[in-house]
Amino acid sequence: MSENATALREQILALAEQFFNQQFAGKAFEPGTSPVPVSGKVLDASDLRSLIDASLDCWLTTGRFATQFERQLARFFGVRGASLVNSGSSANLCAFSCLTSPRLGERQIRPGDEVITVAAGFPTTVNPIIQNNCVPVFIDVTTPTYQADASQLEAALSDRTRAVMIAHTLGNPFDLDVVSNFAKKHKLWLVEDSCDALGAKYNGQMVGTFGDLATVSFYPAHHITTGEGGAVVTNNALLKTLAESFRDWGRDCWCEPGKDNTCGKRFEWQLGELPCGYDHKYIYSHIGYNLKMTDMQAAVGLSQLKKLPSFIDARRQNFRYLYERLKPYEDVLLLPESTPAAEPSWFGFPIGVREGAPFGRDALVSELESRKIATRLLFGGNLVRQPAYQNVKYRVASSLARTDYVMRSVFWLGIFPGLNETMLDYVAETIDGFVAAQKTGGFMPVLQS
Numbered sequence: 443m444s445e446n447a448t449a450l451r452e453q454i455l456a457l458a459e460q461f462f463n464q465q466f467a468g469k470a471f472e473p474g475t476s477p478v479p480v481s482g483k484v485l486d487a488s489d490l491r492s493l494i495d496a497s498l499d500c501w502l503t504t505g506r507f508a509t510q511f512e513r514q515l516a517r518f519f520g521v522r523g524a525s526l527v528n529s530g531s532s533a534n535l536c537a538f539s540c541l542t543s544p545r546l547g548e549r550q551i552r553p554g555d556e557v558i559t560v561a562a563g564f565p566t567t568v569n570p571i572i573q574n575n576c577v578p579v580f581i582d583v584t585t586p587t588y589q590a591d592a593s594q595l596e597a598a599l600s601d602r603t604r605a606v607m608i609a610h611t612l613g614n615p616f617d618l619d620v621v622s623n624f625a626k627k628h629k630l631w632l633v634e635d636s637c638d639a640l641g642a643k644y645n646g647q648m649v650g651t652f653g654d655l656a657t658v659s660f661y662p663a664h665h666i667t668t669g670e671g672g673a674v675v676t677n678n679a680l681l682k683t684l685a686e687s688f689r690d691w692g693r694d695c696w697c698e699p700g701k702d703n704t705c706g707k708r709f710e711w712q713l714g715e716l717p718c719g720y721d722h723k724y725i726y727s728h729i730g731y732n733l734k735m736t737d738m739q740a741a742v743g744l745s746q747l748k749k750l751p752s753f754i755d756a757r758r759q760n761f762r763y764l765y766e767r768l769k770p771y772e773d774v775l776l777l778p779e780s781t782p783a784a785e786p787s788w789f790g791f792p793i794g795v796r797e798g799a800p801f802g803r804d805a806l807v808s809e810l811e812s813r814k815i816a817t818r819l820l821f822g823g824n825l826v827r828q829p830a831y832q833n834v835k836y837r838v839a840s841s842l843a844r845t846d847y848v849m850r851s852v853f854w855l856g857i858f859p860g861l862n863e864t865m866l867d868y869v870a871e872t873i874d875g876f877v878a879a880q881k882t883g884g885f886m887p888v889l890q891s
């Protein structure tokens with residue numbers, strides 16, 4: 443770059459930071475008037491600087507920022523590889539699809555094989571199983587951890603079971619001891635959907651490093667954002683290559699964009715029924731997709747990653763604060779619990795309305811929403827009751843009674859770093875008022891969990 447261009451670039455970047463600080467200065471919170479969002483991106487001037495920096499390269503597709511982000515993300519997890527994709531859903535699709543590769547020999551997942559999973563969650567944890575013509579086998583969750591009930595795994599097993607693919611829902615890890623041992627014992631693949639749980643730990647080990655593959659999401663609701671975005675994380679070099687093949691059109695070649703002949707024998711391969719020497723760039727070993735991330739997105743991720751530890755701390759602190767404020771209502775509200783040995787990286791604050799409470803979940807949600815406090819249900823509730831799954835082949839391993847409870851009675855509130863104690867006090871005071879008004883009927887609570 444010429445000296446002039448370098449100076450101009452620096453000027454543009456400095457102006458972008460000034461613009462951010464001018465345009466997005468925080469506004470004072472006014473209870474009842476200002477919204478209390480459930481989640482949202484937390485950006486600062488350095489994120490915009492990084493975004494503009496990548497734009498000024500005019501490279502546009504995945505490039506130098508993506509390479510750096512992949513390296514630093516892999517370092518964060520302490521694994522060999524992180525492969526960026528354009529969403530958490532794409533990460534799940536890539537991670538599961540790569541297990542169908544013929545290169546895995548007898549461990550290749552084939553149509554009709556079964557995969558143990560959970561119905562109380564997000565659809566795109568389960569959809570790749572269906573999209574690959576395999577059969578999801580649902581086990582129930584425990585409350586109030588809202589994680590897979592690991593005691594049901596053995597009963598869910600059949601001679602077609604090939605994998606377990608489960609999410610650490612809302613940032614609380616599932617029982618990784620039992621689930622990992624079960625997967626090892628039965629030679630099953632384990633895919634950890636860690637989209638909600640970036641930075642969570644189990645027995646001091648980073649969640650996402652227990653299974654064969656893990657996925658993360660960088661959608662704005664998640665711990666760090668690239669707008670749309672996600673990643674597949676793995677310590678297994680072959681699985682990394684396979685996941686990237688599915689991401690990059692199904693190609694056999696593993697050259698970075700803009701590079702040629704990384705393998706050193708670009709015109710010497712003979713694969714399939716192609717003539718010997720057919721350009722490796724255009725040899726396809728899988729029925730793939732194009733799920734790549736752009737360099738502008740990666741640049742934002744790179745700058746967000748620096749702030750991840752402080753974001754996780756803020757989420758944990760907000761979680762604890764709200765928990766203490768809502769403790770007096772444990773007779774009517776089922777407050778969340780972390781899985782034993784887990785250090786969650788909370789995504790949200792789940793609340794169940796107890797059976798026997800003098801009000802239902804929907805009344806409480808409607809009161810909160812009317813006071814500008816955003817709420818969310820626990821994603822799909824019970825996926826098998828969703829319209830999309832009515833004609834899908836699946837198996838229910840045992841009763842999904844607690845999953846139905848999640849569908850009927852659970853919702854979650856925000857604890858993301860954009861919220862502060864003043865906002866959380868307003869949330870708690872709104873619940874104080876609502877519960878007090880409902881209790882004046884002199885009801886008798888039924889205590890259960």
Ligand SMILES: Cc1ncc(COP(=O)(O)O)c(C=O)c1O
Pocket residue numbers: 529530531532534563564566567609610611635637638659660661663671672
């Ligand atoms: C557990 C889980 N998996 C996958 C996804 C999908 O991520 P994305 O929105 O980036 O596609 C989500 C979305 O919130 C999620 O909560």
